[in-house]
Amino acid sequence: MASPSPGPDSSPDGDPSPELRRAVEPLLVDPRRSAVICDYDGTLSPIVEDPEAARPLVGTVGVLARLARGFGVVAVVSGRPLPFLLEQLRGVPDTVRLAGLYGLEQRGPGGTRIEPSAEPWASVVRAAATRLRADAPEGILVEDKRLGVTVHWRTVPEAAPWGVAAARHEAERTGLRPQEGKMSVELRVPLEVDKGTTIAALSADAVAVCYFGDDLGDLPAFATLRRLGHQPDRTGVSVAVTGPETPGAVIDAADMTVPGPAGALALLGWMAAQAAPEPGPPG
Template sequence: MSGFFFDFDGTLSRIQVDPATVLPVPGAVGALTGLAGLVRTVGIVSARPVDFLRSRFEQVPGVVLHGLYGLERWQSGVTTVVPGAEDWGLVVAELLARAREELPGGILVEDKRLSMALHCRRAPRFGEYAVRWGREQARLHGLVLELGPMTVELKPPVDRDKGTVLAEETSGLECAWYFGDGAPDLAAFRALTDWSTGSPDRTAVRVAVDHPDADAVLLQEADLVLDGPDAVPGLLDAVGATMGHRPGG
């Protein structure tokens, strides 16, 4: 049995200045829907909250949504949260209030309930300032700093990332694909490498989606590199067509 797992921003969607406006590229939801009837698992593993992911992918049959780097999991209408993450909600809420008071207006402060993100695409000149502020707050409050292109994320110090998600979701699979574009996706790539080297009967396919902000190390470690998010649905349709002629997905 096979599983297909995807990052969202920059992988199934184009990067946008306002993260609230981001949608899957044309054909992505249809391609995932087609795969869902052929494989055991279709999953999204994203920094986005589960509620946001539901608004984009809930219609994909059986989809598993992992939000906030795996702190949240949603499937079949049920959301679960990793133990310990909820304990940091008050810390994050207080830090959100401080960020909105202290940071320049060009920095977009995103409330993810259990984590928060600072987006600097509207005002790149504030990028270094946001990183310094984020580092100091992470140190003071015991949070984990996650850096992305024009993004600074502060999240609870819970042992959870895209790699631990993939290690769990690949149990019982014979073939697993992961599609990503950024540094946080390296953990998923490496979890697939560990999983596949554990048995000669397992096949891992690590796909990097290239664009101007894509992580250079991820591109080097990939088995396959695609030219932007718009190339993903076509590949999925082609893979699905091939799998449709074989029993057992």
Template sequence: MSAVLSEPRTPQGRLGLETLVASPGRALVAFDYDGTLAPIVEDPTQAIPQPGIVEALGKLAERVGLVAIITGRPAHLAVDLAGLNGAPGLSDVVVVGHYGMQRWDARTEVLQTAEAPPGIDRVRRELPSLLESLGLADADIEDKGLSIAVHVRRLPDPQHAFDVIRQPLAELAERVDLAAEPGRFVMELRPRGMHKGQALRQLAAEFSARSVMFTGDDLGDLAAFAEVRRLRESGVAGLAVCSGSAEVTELAEQADLVVDGPPGVAALIESLASAIRSSAASASDASPSDRSTGAE
């Protein structure tokens, strides 16, 4: 294993990483987008990837079974922002958007999408007046089609604004039979029962993965961390990685490994690809007698 590859702090995480490196062809490696592959920015439409990270993903994708992106964004927006269509090494990448309600496959370039629930239309109608009544008419409304998010990061006091909107938006979601998901100075209203854990579970089953690694940064990624733990119980080695930030601590507390935001994720991807390459080279260099006895 590469000397620069960080070691998980938990035994389960170490086993997950060891299994991934030893048997990469059956590994599912999945990432959140915002705050993980791309730095958090004030304008979500400008969230471009961390420099060099798409190239690193291409190198990793050539060495593992499947690389996937699981995001709350519409899948096609993540594809466009990251420039994934036609990116070297990423001819098989899968992008799951809207917490599992959309899927884009690089191999076919087909976008599959579900229908928006009726409650989304009610949110569109009621949200502007609700925000105005809260004195937050300048909050940014991001209409994703299948969900709607309210961002307060660009307001003068984003923490106060977030505290103000949290309960009223949760009540609005309840009235229209949607879920309200808090994030980093954002509240998102989306269909119930759709979360990144479910999306990760479906990919792992479809791929018959022997190991799964998921990297995320925000509260919406907790469900994927929980799924990594559930997969471990079923015999699939797992590694949960937090793209750390000062804004969200809950994820770091549940992670097997914490890296320093998108730059740390880029370094992790590079070192993981290098470790897999070194492991494969060592295996090919071993003599037949060494391999038969398990010697290294």
């Protein structure tokens, strides 16, 4: 079980601790055969009241680009729609793969791909979002992601029982699958696509893989890395990005923790510097 406290996971000056550095050392043995994959909300971006206002920390785009110069695979895998990720991470090269809606939408060096079997669910999601908005108490936010819909109650925590019940009702009515999150419930299309299957595909040729995540939707990714670590000559490292709302199950499933998006960015930046050091001044 990983510890949620900064403890050995971070140094007072924000640099990764020796323990963290040792944990990610397997990825630095052969960076071109390693994969570094991150969630977005709560990992690269702080959690905020309005999900549309979630912005990455300053310096994130540069760190991702530098990671991609050193590592074989660098990706952001999120429950957000791909257009949102493209907007918030604009400027990152296409060598940084972006996977939206848990992998249903992806952009990489070969272009953009949307999972064809998900498309018939767009009208179902739209109808569910319309009904939820019509019935929602004041302060509830219904986020229509085209191939998924999320009910948020961050600004009205007392409305949580309504949000949970309404999402369950829509799940029973439509066949969409409920996924609990921080102050939210998401209804997802019922396909066997999640962060675990997506990172498995993205990192199929990697010998070492790490994943940074903070919420229940990241547990399939952690489980994939745990299985990967049992394979000969492969290593999986799960990093929980912790905060006041981090579910205990996420901390329990992680190999190590970092304190919030700032801690994640510090470790990612250090890894980038090790894998793709800047050239020194001419001699």
